[in-house]
Amino acid sequence: MKEKIIKIIDNLNDNGKINKKEILLLLTNLCDSENTKLSKIEIESLQEYLREKAYIKSHKIFGNKVYMRGLIEFSNYCKNDCIYCGIRKSNKNAQRYRLSKDDILECCDEGYKLGFRTFVLQSGEDMFFTKKRIVDITSSIKNKYPDCALTLSIGEKNYDYYKAIKESGVNRFLLRHETSTEEHYNKLHPKELLLKKRLECLKIIKELGFQTGTGIMVGSPFQTINNITNDLIFIKKLKPEMIGIGPFLPHEDTPFKDKDKGSINTTLILISILRLLFPFALIPSTTALGTISKNGRERGILAGANVVMPNLSPLSVRKKYSLYNDKICTDEEAMEGLELLRAKMLAIGYEITGERGDHIKHIFKQ
Ligand code: SAM
DSSP: OOOHHOOOOHHHHOOOOOHHHHHHHHHHHHHHHHGOOSSSSHHHHHHHHHHHHHHHHHHHHHTTTEEEEEEEEEEEEOOOOOOOOOOOOOTTSSSOOBBOHHHHHHHHHHHHTTTOOOEEEOOOOOOOOHHHHHHHHHHHHHHHTSSSSEEOOOOOOHHHHHHHHHHTOOOOEEEOOOOOOHHHHHSOTTTTTTTHHHHHHHHHHHHOOEEEOOBEEEEEETOOHHHHHHHHHHHHHHSHHHHHEEOOOOOTSSSSTSOOOOOOOHHHHHHHHHHHHHHBBBOOOEEEHHHHSHHHHHHHHHHHEEEEEOOOSSSHTTTTOOSSSOOSSSOOOOOHHHHHHHHHHHHHOOEEOOOOOGGGGGGOOO
């Protein structure tokens, strides 16, 4: 079996090829200790073999650069009731806030001075931000900072809305599909939220020419190895430019408060597989990864990730954007947080760069 797994990893590394059966075999043996005949030592050495291939691949393309994106969490109002999420609408303990356009521009100003050339605006699905209001904000940012890339992560919208923000200059859009298995999707979301709708949104986003990001929470309640296999097949078909995956972490005010956290190991294994599948992809080492383990973000980079997303939101609201318990970096100034992260990356031989870091296919389209 060990040889078979090595062959799968080699083929993925050399030719970027892997089929569904091989993914299932790889994940069962590397991530599911109950269903493998391999010994612990064999599993660990295979995990390291995969990680090393991904690390080398990432290094060949990006060198020791890690791209930074300035995250601005501009509203935690949300009309949705995703069962896992701390800002779900029925969480009455969430202290809601919404930044004004001026607040958002101030965050960009601070970020620009610190060297950020990508801003990521994320929020709950806040109906206050109509197409007109959001376009006013995005076009102001693009006018003020024409040299910066702008990413939105604001959920499911209709075609006209996505088109308007694209025309206002937004370059990238993040919309994790969360899980591509309908039965699983329905266990994580209330009945009015449909996987079909989310996937249609992703299709529109891709067609409109955004650099498109998708992804999953690893170890979300009820997730199986089969589900993750389907997710990798889905991602393979979509060919996103960005792939965000992080462990599921419970939030105390949600029905999933007693569910287990996702596994850091499985998250790292998936990052490595994704790096080999998509050598040029922008893959963040997520805040959730940094929350689950003190050196989680470093381990993400060493497994093949190449992006970090420090928080630029005002300190006064940071704790309120609470998706899960114990989220890191909620009480550091942006400057302080960035310097700490820079030092952490330097310690593993990486340098944080302020470059925009567009996907190679889009560099010449700007
Ligand atoms: N509303 C937008 C959307 O739906 O895409 C963006 C905001 S949403 C809070 C951003 C991401 O946070 C989700 O796609 C989900 O994967 C992640 N998230 C939410 N709750 C989480 C939790 N408990 N643990 C880990 N990640 C979580």
